[in-house]
Amino acid sequence: MRIGLGCELTYELPKDTPMIVLLNVHYSRVGYLERPDRLVTDPPVPIESYRDLFGNWCCRLVGPRGRFVLRTDGVILDDGETDPVDLTAIQHPVEDLPAATLGYLLASRYCETDLLSGEAWRLFEHGPSGWGRVQAICDFVHDHVRFGYEHSRPTRTAAETYAEGRGVCRDFTHLAVAFCRCMNIPARYCTGYISDIGLPPPYEPMDFAAWMEVYLGGRWWAFDPRNNAPRRGRVLIARGRDAADVPLTHTFGPNTLSGFRVWIDELAA
Template sequence: MLLVLNIHPSRRVDLLTEQKLTFDQPIDAWGYTDGFGNACTRIVAPPGLTTISSEFVIYDGGEPDVIPRNAIQHEIKDLPDDVLVFLLGSRYCDTDRLGDFAWSQFSSTPLGWPRVEAIRDYVHDHIAFDYQKADPLRTAFGGYTDRTGVCRDFSHLAITLCRCMNIPARYCTGYLGDIGVPFNPDPMDFSAWFEVYLGGHWHTVDARHNTPRIGRILMATGRDATDVAISTSFGASLLTRFEVITEELKTAN
């Protein structure tokens, strides 16, 4: 199995305790860095039930996502070589099926961040969030036609529309606790959002929540959900239990 359950290397400097995966039985496991710079784990899982867990404390500045209002859109010829892949179609981001729509819908919007905002707002209003309508086979075009889904569907559609408009966009997964927002009684989960490359930097965008959030902890980035799946099994497997808890720790002054 391949596991993507570690925080992103860019956040290791913020760790206040060690972050590692633990197993409830002896497991052959070793780490590696994938082609996108994510910290991943390979394991050989024995037959039977295996529990994989991790618990850690990490520092976050408590500032909401930055809004880069003046970030410019690059000409394709000026993009770094390693960014070009995030203009291409991928497993869940079927740009070939949404290109005509994207240009008819967004070609009149200003280049750069205003165009990203227009795409983000459109996706936020177009898809209705519903855990019961999650579908691991749904692509961006499926999200566009079904108009329902979960955070990954918001991200896939927004990423695809950005790529159609020549804006590099990549899929992100990580922790996003209910910090600084009204209480949510639903079970916690890992969250999906995306990043766009403008003005020489990657910038966070969240089409599902459509508002800057606090306490976003990145785990991994990739072309789409395929590259950052929490587990990829080479053989039969069944996820019998899944729990994510992200809480703000109150510290004394």
């Protein structure tokens, strides 16, 4: 399957403004790019690229005063399969977990495991373990939180999402990540593209999406508490402890986002 994907973000900047941008497909999928999704800007500016602490590909630049556009547009090859599932995947005892996963058991900026631990154990201690426990967490979050862009708030934490029962995909993900960590399951936050390929219309306007990966049965698996179903055409951009680690754009100064488009569509073979 060939998938076209990309984005266009338009800013109004009152002065020259440094930015860090995470908009390119994750390095784990770069080998599948038929046409690289290179970052281009209008007007053109120098771009310095580097990898952050989590291995994500970041672009560093200074946006000039006035109208400034960031754009990517690529084509990626995909097997067309839905997210993999293994109902037998086990939860590892903490003492058996690889050292690289342990940081994803800890509290982070938006995932307050200390505040949610008691509720997590009350809700999920007596249910299934392993894959079944993570699915139970996703089912609960999917049913408990009401989705709506009008509910978006960039400072909302997992504990606040639990209390308020509303949010957008990042809030669903933060709450599910926090619950998994409370139950001693490593969980990390992911951002990227989720397509509507294979789904019946009508289709909502496309946006970037958030989901999580959890460590079960010796590997990481994607779970999506917002949609709560395996999807085709899921393309990772970045992963970290929570959204604070992987903002799509980090702008060091005042700005206005005046235009925003995201696309991911199946193309002809």
